[in-house]
Amino acid sequence: MATQSKATTKGEKIQHVIDASGQTLGRLASQIAVLLQDKNTAAYLPRLAGKNVVVVKNASKLVVSGNKATQKVYYRHTGYMGHLREKPFKIMFKETPEIILKKAVYNMLPKNWLRQRRMNRLIVEK
Helix, strand or coil: CCCCCEEEEECCEEEEEEECCCCEHHHHHHHHHHHHHCCCCCCCCCCCCCCEEEEEECHHHCECCCCHHHHCEEEEECCCCCCEEEEEHHHHHHHCHHHHHHHHHHHHCCCCCCHHHHHCCEEECC
């Protein structure tokens, strides 16, 4: 678990506030994925979406290790033939650091019908 997280209860939901400043992107994303799946509780059931809400602050202060800042590329397709768009990590991180963290968490969650429900409980702030 992230040492900067604190849990407060709101009815049935538990809200975790995580400060992302100085943390590595992949390690933070895997911790958030565990929290969103509710795997940190004794009442974990894979068929349930869970009750945790994760709020991440200071997403613009994330760090990446190695040469990922210059070598990592994000791809998206417009839907037209030959229209594969690519954007380097540096540019995407300057523009929208919250989308980078959301993509990392999204890909670490199980690929099933609960994934989008869990992602709706992730709030990322710049």
